[in-house]
Amino acid sequence: MKDNNKNTKNIINLENNKDLSNQDKKYVWHPYTQMQLWNAQNNKVITSGSDFYLIDEKNNRYLDGIANMWCSVWGYSSNPVIKSICDQYKQLPHSTLFGLANKPSIQLAEKIVKLAKGMSKVFYSDNGSTAMEVALKMAIQYWKNKRFTKKTKIVSLENGYHGDTIATMSMGYVDSYFNPYKSLLINTMKVSAPSSFEKNLDCFMSESEIVEKCLAETESLFQKESQKIAVFVMESGAQIAGGVSIYPKKYQKKLSELCKKYDILLVLDEIATGFGRLGNMVEYLAQNSEPDIVCYGKALNGGYFPIAVTLATKEVFDAFLAPFDDNKQFFHGHTYTGHPVGCTACLTNLELYEKRKLIQQIQKNSEYINKRTRELADFNFVNRIRHKGLLLGIELIRPNNNPKGESKIKKKPLLFLKGLPVNHYIMKESLKRGVFLRSLGNIITMIPPLAISKEKLEILLNTNYEILKTIEKSQN
Ligand SMILES: Cc1ncc(COP(=O)(O)O)c(C=O)c1O
Secondary structure (H helix, E strand, C coil): CHHHHHHHHHHHHHHCCCCHHHHHHHHCCCCCCCHHHHHCCCCCCEEEEECCEEEECCCCEEEECCHHHHCCCCCCCCCHHHHHHHHHHHHCCCCCCCCCCCHHHHHHHHHHHHHCCCCCEEEEECCHHHHHHHHHHHHHHHHHHCCCCCCCEEEEECCCCCCCCHHHHHHCCCHHHHHHHHHHCCCCEEECCHHHHHCCCCCCCCHHHHHHHHHHHHHHHHHHHCCCEEEEEEECCEECCCCCEECCCCHHHHHHHHHHHCCCEEEEECCCCCCCCCCCCCHHHHCCCCCCEEEECHHHHCCCCCCEEEEECHHHHHCCCCCCCCCCCCCCCCCCCCCHHHHHHHHHHHHHHHHCCHHHHHHHHHHHHHHHHHHHCCCCCEEEEEEECCEEEEEEECHHHCCCCCCCCCCCECCEECCEEHHHHHHHHHHHCCEECCCECCEEEECCCCCCCHHHHHHHHHHHHHHHHHHHHHHC
């Protein structure tokens, strides 16, 4: 592997003598990035990968602690998924689903429908945001097709996140991200989620009190507006981007029951939480909930191809059927909808899950993380640790405001460290240690590739601990 890296490096140097980092600064606009800060930084240019490491042009290795934005499953060495992708490219590089069918998209749809109990049909798109747009359009048109023309309203949870397109920003509004686009957003109604209470760092309500309050508020809205509400949208199992909040037991199940009671379609977003992130293959089944529409992306394809799916029940699908064309069909599709290479990646990925008993491995590794959380919680500037499966969030607060045990002093989030926004500081400290971590504001997140070994997980956890120690020292 080392030789391969050298070769890659040589090829890049031969083809382009310019410094890649500077070329990047000159030409590339990075996502969710203050480019002025970026341009002042010594940025890493990744040129290869091996095992669970990303390797830069100078041959420095970084253990991936965020699964390449939460999608990587097997890491970066060659494996059967990559081989199947190469074979599929040779066999059929692309064939549209507009007017034609292709074999990998059929096989994958069958496989997913068998896993996702209660679901009947698979609609393909390219990424999580488009999958959620598809879900919303389906839900709205479902009622139109059934001639319930008043049912058009959208309800979703506070602090949810469903993507960056206009409708997904509207459904999952996170103010710190989307405030500049407020004037573009479509109307949605928001109800409190457990995170609404957790965001108040001084909230001392018990988990069951929080659940009760959330459900009562949601039911009250449903009671008043159910004739007009088309759909209720939420992440399944946990909210991540809006602040790492793991749902209390039965919360999702009870919301699902409320949707049934008031005849409102339930759309679940499993893009970040499905296929193992929280220790379950299909999170909504583990939560005993019954969605009408559910979306997957990220881990579905192992992190190798931009593809996502929106699944619908037979009841939803049937509402789009008509003996002749009367506008009941679903008007949505992308150039790469049902891309055979993407579908092949997903198929082989899911086969590998079974062969390598990945869910069992995740559950074991989750137990290991759980054991280590105690030491991570033992800093007076760590407020709360959130952990489930291979998702870990460490919430940082300003230490002077929270001497342990003095509950009357108001807690405040830790936003800056050594003159840097805290997320920049964490990333810089982790890269220095050969690890790539990316925090969500004041919450350090560890979201590793799902197939990571215990040994590598230990390195990630040790690095988190070391960074916390460094923060502690910087406070003294
Ligand atoms: C829950 C959830 N939904 C949707 C998305 C959007 O996915 P994508 O970035 O692939 O558009 C994300 C991305 O992080 C997500 O976490």
